[in-house]
Amino acid sequence: MHWRRSSFALICFLFIFGLFYLLYNLSERPHTPVLGGPVDTAVRNSSSTLLVSAFFHLSKSKHTIREYEWWLCQFLGPITTDIYFYTSVEMLPLVRKCRGTLPITIDTSFATPFDVPPLQKLKDVYRGQLELDRERKIHQSEELDASWNAKPFLLDEAAKILARQGITYDYVFWNDAGSFRISHGFTDWPSISRVRDIWREGSALSGEKEQDLLFFPVCRVPHPSYTNWEEHMGPIDDYFSEASFFGGSPHTVSWWRETYYAYHDHYLRQGHFVGKDQNLIFSLFLLFPSRIIAVWLDDPDAPAHKELGPVQDTAHEGFLGSCGENWFYYQFWLANLADRLAMNEIWEKAALWSWGGWRRRRECRLTRVVWVKELLHRQFGKDWRPPMPSIAVPGNS
Structure with a gap:
């Protein structure tokens, strides 16, 4: 009888162990979003805003993994x-460690950026393009x-994946994983x-519907020499926008995705x-200045300045x-009082510990x-008109 009880106990133990092992491995499957935090997905959208981000460990990087860990934890x-x-x-354990018990969906569908559908099979092409990069040494x-x-x-796809689960947001934003680089006071952000x-x-500024507007921070304005730029001239090798934070309604984020990759591929x-x-x-x-709104810290005509x-x-x-580092002014600008x-x-x-x-x-x-169109009129003159787009993209009529 003793050996039967022992066998039964062993079978129960192995069954329970196997069940936990199966559940754990299912949660680690690379093509399954891994949910963290105390809230079930059915009720997890506690606000009207979703932040989307990513972190892939690159074989070559200007920054160390320790730097990224610090920045990542300042964000998450x-x-x-x-x-x-x-x-x-x-990288899953690091993300979980930084986020703690706060709500997050962790998606391990892609091991590298080249696994993302629009960029698949482009690794060799991109490597061949490195010689065209003016900043290739950096x-x-x-x-x-x-x-x-x-x-x-990634931004648009995240919103779509959650929407299919019945989780929707009024606004979705991309935020670079390494964009919070100091200890800060932001929480509900x-x-x-x-x-x-x-x-x-x-x-009100643009006359466009709110759902059609896309937001980007602006770091500087174009030189007047770009007045004569045309679509066929290609991407402009200069600075206008930042790209560490952007977004809008799910509708506009989808428009941006379609437009971006149509021109990328062209x-x-x-x-x-x-x-x-x-x-x-x-x-x-x-090409599409009417749809873009922005913040520009160095605006000389701004009443606040x-x-x-x-x-x-x-x-x-x-x-x-x-205001700290100029590049990240938008963080302060988007925060509550x-x-x-x-x-x-x-x-x-x-500042007390700095020189002076x-x-x-x-x-x-x-x-x-x-409004970016008004900003361009300031630079290029009131008679400037956006070049006529020739690439067919839904929603750009």
């Missing part, structure tokens, strides 16, 4: 907004180019009330360099006060929404 740890995150299976990797060009697909105010203002067939997303985005801004007056301490202040106050305190304390810390810094402030 404090931000409470729902997140959809693409990564490889080997970038050095076709994988990096692919990680940039994968963003429109981007603030849905700020986002709604921005889209209302953008619609310019690639023509032999143009397509490895740098900002170059292609610049061209699309000139004029109220502030001349910059008194150029080493520590910008056009809108002490409490988070903005927290960030101003962080910057003020950091005895000087009182002027707090960072909000600025207006800019």
Whole structure:
């Protein structure tokens, strides 16, 4: 009898162990979204906003894995907004560690950026294009180019995957995994009330429907010499937009995906360099400026800058006060009041330990929404008209 009880206990143990093993391995399957956090997928959209991001460990990178781990945890740890995150299976533990118990969908469908459908079979083509890159000594990797060009697909696809599960959002945004590089005060970010105010203002400026507007931060404005740019000239090798954060309604994000890859593929067939997303985005801004709204920290005509007056301490202040690194001003701009106050305190304390810390810094402030078409008219003149697009893309009529 004793051996029967022992055998029965062993069988029960093996059954339970096998069940847990099966469940664990199903959760690790690379083509199954892995859900983390305390909330079931059926009710997990706790806000109207979704953030989408990705992290793939590249064979060549300007930054170490330790740097990326720090940045990743600064993003995933404090931000409470729902997140959809693409990564490889080997990076899964790091993503889970950084996110903790906050809601997240982790998608391990793609091991590298070249596994993303629009970029499949393009690795050798991208490698051959590296010689066309003016900044090839900095970038050095076709994988990096692919990680940039994968963003429109990954953003739109995340929204579509969740929508098929009955989980929908009013706004979906791409946010680079390494874009939060310091300890910060952001939590409920981007603030849905700020986002709604921005889209209302953008619609009033442009006359476009809110659902048709796409947001990008702007880092500088085009030189007037680009007035005569035409579609056939290809991507513009210069800076206009940033690409670390962008998005809008699911409708507009789908439009952007279709438009982006239609022109990516067209310019690639023509032999143009397509490895740098900002170059292609610049061209699309000139072709479709009516649909783009933005924020520009260095806008000399912005009322917020004029109220502030001349910059008194150029080493520590910008056009809108002490706002940290200019590139990431949009983080402050999209935050709610409490988070903005927290960030101003962080910057003020950091300034005390900097050279000239005895000087009182002027707090960072909000600025207006800019409409890219109006911005281009400022640069190119009121008579400028966008070039006529010739590539057929749904929604671009």
